[in-house]
Amino acid sequence: xxxxxxxxxxxxxxxxxxxxxxxxxxFTQGIFPPGQGATIGVDFMIKTVxxxxxxxxxxxxxxxxxxxxxxxxxxxxRSAHAxxxxxxxxxxxxxxxxxxxxxxxxxxxxPKVLRVLVGNKVDRDDREIPPAVGEAFSRMNNMYxxxxxxxxxxxxxxxxxxxxxxxxxxxxxxRQETSQARQPGTxxxxxxxxxxxxxNMRQLTLMAPPKSPGQNPTAASLDPPVL
Amino acid sequence: xxxxxxxxxxxxxxxxxxxxxxxASAASRIGKQVVHVDHRNFYGSNWATFSFNNLQNILGxxxxxxxxxxxxxxxxxxxxxxxxxxxxxxxxxxxLPDEDVQGNIDNQKNLEETINKVPKETLTKxxxxxxxxxxxxxxxxxxxxxRGEMVDVLITSGICRYAEFKNVSGIYTVxxxxxxxxxxxxSRADIFNSKDITMIEKRLLMKMLSMCVECETKPEELKExxxxxxxxxxxxxxxxxxxxxYLIDAVAMATDSTNFHDAVKNIQKFVxxxxxxxxxxxxxxxxxxxxxxxxxxxxxxxFGGVYCLNHSTxxxxxxxxxxxxxxxxxxQNLKAKFILIEDCLNxxxxxxxxxxxxxxxxxxxLTSDQAALITFxxxxxxxxxxxxxLSASTMVCPQGFYVVHLITHQVTTAVEDLKEAIDTFxxxxxxxxxxxxxxxxxxxxxxxxxxxxNSPAGMLPSNVYSSPGPNSSIDFDDxxxxxxxxxxxMFPDEDFLPRVPDPEDIILxxxxxxxxxxxxENHKEAQNIHE
Numbered sequence: 001x002x003x004x005x006x007x008x009x010x011x012x013x014x015x016x017x018x019x020x021x022x023x024x025x026x027f028t029q030g031i032f033p034p035g036q037g038a039t040i041g042v043d044f045m046i047k048t049v050x051x052x053x054x055x056x057x058x059x060x061x062x063x064x065x066x067x068x069x070x071x072x073x074x075x076x077x078r079s080a081h082a083x084x085x086x087x088x089x090x091x092x093x094x095x096x097x098x099x100x101x102x103x104x105x106x107x108x109x110x111p112k113v114l115r116v117l118v119g120n121k122v123d124r125d126d127r128e129i130p131p132a133v134g135e136a137f138s139r140m141n142n143m144y145x146x147x148x149x150x151x152x153x154x155x156x157x158x159x160x161x162x163x164x165x166x167x168x169x170x171x172x173x174x175r176q177e178t179s180q181a182r183q184p185g186t187x188x189x190x191x192x193x194x195x196x197x198x199x200n201m202r203q204l205t206l207m208a209p210p211k212s213p214g215q216n217p218t219a220a221s222l223d224p225p226v227l
Numbered sequence: 228x229x230x231x232x233x234x235x236x237x238x239x240x241x242x243x244x245x246x247x248x249x250x251a252s253a254a255s256r257i258g259k260q261v262v263h264v265d266h267r268n269f270y271g272s273n274w275a276t277f278s279f280n281n282l283q284n285i286l287g288x289x290x291x292x293x294x295x296x297x298x299x300x301x302x303x304x305x306x307x308x309x310x311x312x313x314x315x316x317x318x319x320x321x322x323l324p325d326e327d328v329q330g331n332i333d334n335q336k337n338l339e340e341t342i343n344k345v346p347k348e349t350l351t352k353x354x355x356x357x358x359x360x361x362x363x364x365x366x367x368x369x370x371x372x373x374r375g376e377m378v379d380v381l382i383t384s385g386i387c388r389y390a391e392f393k394n395v396s397g398i399y400t401v402x403x404x405x406x407x408x409x410x411x412x413x414s415r416a417d418i419f420n421s422k423d424i425t426m427i428e429k430r431l432l433m434k435m436l437s438m439c440v441e442c443e444t445k446p447e448e449l450k451e452x453x454x455x456x457x458x459x460x461x462x463x464x465x466x467x468x469x470x471x472x473y474l475i476d477a478v479a480m481a482t483d484s485t486n487f488h489d490a491v492k493n494i495q496k497f498v499x500x501x502x503x504x505x506x507x508x509x510x511x512x513x514x515x516x517x518x519x520x521x522x523x524x525x526x527x528x529x530f531g532g533v534y535c536l537n538h539s540t541x542x543x544x545x546x547x548x549x550x551x552x553x554x555x556x557x558x559q560n561l562k563a564k565f566i567l568i569e570d571c572l573n574x575x576x577x578x579x580x581x582x583x584x585x586x587x588x589x590x591x592x593l594t595s596d597q598a599a600l601i602t603f604x605x606x607x608x609x610x611x612x613x614x615x616x617l618s619a620s621t622m623v624c625p626q627g628f629y630v631v632h633l634i635t636h637q638v639t640t641a642v643e644d645l646k647e648a649i650d651t652f653x654x655x656x657x658x659x660x661x662x663x664x665x666x667x668x669x670x671x672x673x674x675x676x677x678x679x680x681n682s683p684a685g686m687l688p689s690n691v692y693s694s695p696g697p698n699s700s701i702d703f704d705d706x707x708x709x710x711x712x713x714x715x716x717m718f719p720d721e722d723f724l725p726r727v728p729d730p731e732d733i734i735l736x737x738x739x740x741x742x743x744x745x746x747x748e749n750h751k752e753a754q755n756i757h758e
Contacts, residue, residue: 016230040529040530040531041529041530041727041728042529043388043529043727064525064528064529065528065531065533065534066524066525066528066534068230068533068534069230069533069534069535069536069537069538070536070537071270071534071535071536071537073270073521073522073524073525073528074270074514074518074521075389075390075514075518075521075522075525076525078391078514078518079391106360107278107281107360108360
């Protein structure tokens with residue numbers, strides 16, 4: 001198992017065609033364009049980034065095309081640590097849809113999720129949304145803001161690096177708070193901390209027993225089944 | 228931004244309930260083009276989970292729907308039954324003052340605080356609705372046996388990565404006379420540590436459990452009992468009192484009259500499931516059971532399934548050979564090789580029975596468990612009532628509240644069918660009364676019935692399948708089996724939900740080509756240097 005300190009789940013949303021998949025592919029594989037059909041069977045992409053010497057694994061989830069008919073499953077939003085809302089700077093309608101997306105986020109995502117607004121395709125010369133407009137919207141909605149181009153790669157690495165950096169910071173702050181406030185013996189209920197390889201500390205994640213020896217430490221100490 | 232729905236497709240699924248979603252994911256998984264539509268604007272149809280506000284919206288639109296009449300066209304095509312009131316007899320009650328009153332109370336509070344009195348503890352409707360999204364109410368709450376069909380398919384398919392679970396930590400039945408909860412010991416250690424039953428009873432219980440489990444390998448030993456029902460079998464072995472209650476109400480999830488084989492199958496599953504993830508056999512899906520259909524839908528989408536909620540479907544089009552050719556959906560012809568329709572929309576389905584359901588929000592727990600399953604045993608040969616008490620740690624309500632689900636087979640209406648069970652354990656919330664009664668108080672309640680349907684064989688074209696909606700059983704396993712059967716009948720030689728490759732193991736075409744090309748170029752360069 002690869003060595004890393006933290007694992008974060010990052011999900012992308014936004015209208016179809018704004019370049020969500022391109023951003024993910026550009027970042028995780030350095031390719032553009034990703035080629036159609038390649039998304040079949042890919043649930044999320046993984047990339048490990050280095051933040052001040054810490055290895056951070058980002059698990060980046062794409063919409064699997066469910067945004068085309070506005071049919072994203074709510075479970076997609078659950079347990080996300082960061083959420084990237086993407087629009088296309090050269091297509092006004094993708095910007096106009098942002099409030100609709102935010103309503104969905106309010107309803108289903110954790111209130112503590114890190115929210116980032118991304119204006120993509122800045123390489124294009126037919127821009128319709130000036131940077132200031134995007135920034136104003138992000139400020140109004142308490143989001144981070146960045147403009148990117150998956151095509152010429154500008155700001156793509158920065159976007160994910162900053163997310164990783166921010167998530168670590170949030171986690172450190174929370175850890176301090178909880179370690180002060182927590183009673184001995186109780187389990188922390190913060191959504192962020194996921195230390196170590198995919199062991200979800202908060203609740204059971206179903207794993208096939210042979211694939212996860214010792215993943216469920218409590219199970220081992222339990223009495224054997226009745227018979 | 229018009230996106231076309233692929234047509235023709237291999238499988239067109241109507242309704243996003245659990246069975247439909249499982250079949251959709253299984254078909255997508257083997258490379259079939261799936262189109263999955265639902266006229267509702269949410270996932271899960273009668274299996275859905277709602278926040279407080281969404282539930283209120285749904286209930287509102289339900290009553291609006293009631294008057295709409297369907298125009299039946301005189302064609303050979305089958306009209307999809309969008310107006311079926313699958314959920315009916317809805318009764319919603321608040322036992323709290325609403326916001327107007329709150330204003331007064333707030334003023335009062337301020338006043339009281341200024342004169343240094345302890346403010347009265349009050350709770351208002353608007354306060355609860357402010358936390359709307361923290362509530363997750365299931366239409367059809369169900370548990371997973373840790374070694375049941377659902378957990379199996381979630382693990383083998385890899386779909387378990389989309390959901391999280393918690394162990395049900397306590398299983399109870401109810402003392403007939405005292406009307407108090409009796410904790411059911413599950414593991415061997417629980418049984419021997421139990422203070423509720425005598426040593427002899429413990430031995431008897433263990434003996435019965437071994438017998439039922441072993442009859443899988445030694446079926447000949449039980450021959451004489453096979454004819455009878457489970458109650459007779461227990462009587463024949465002189466099992467009485469608490470041990471009998473444990474076995475019937477909890478371990479076998481049965482009644483006296485349950486067929487012996489079914490009861491034994493349940494006992495085997497119960498025993499097998501203990502210890503895998505915890506001390507009881509059951510798991511609860513965090514955020515509600517409505518997450519599970521969505522997990523399968525996500526899997527289907529990842530493998531190319533096309534999803535359209537809010538997309539009404541009008542008719543199933545029948546070709547000249549009597550086979551369905553597709554459907555008319557939002558005035559668009561969608562062609563498909565196979566069609567799967569959930570039975571409440573199925574034009575030929577008839578109502579066969581129903582489920583009586585109640586959802587309560589209470590202010591106090593009956594048990595100290597994060598999630599508890601309580602069986603209120605059958606009275607007057609009615610079916611037992613299964614009660615699920617869920618705390619905030621199961622992600623269905625804010626801290627300090629509890630969501631209680633009651634489920635039983637419908638006899639009259641949900642209100643009547645569940646009255647006795649509710650009155651036994653709960654009282655209504657009255658803010659000015661002292662909590663002397665000590666029972667958990669109901670802050671809000673919702674009663675409703677869900678219809679169960681019968682889809683008569685041979686009435687649909689052979690390439691149209693009807694899938695069952697929720698039933699009153701406590702687990703998902705019947706539906707997993709039925710979904711697998713539907714899938715196998717459509718695609719007989721294909722694997723049912725084989726493991727999804729680990730995203731970290733996938734090598735993508737693009738990247739691989741790049742790597743190869745690079746290495747080719749490097750190779751050329753190396754050769755050039757050589758030359």
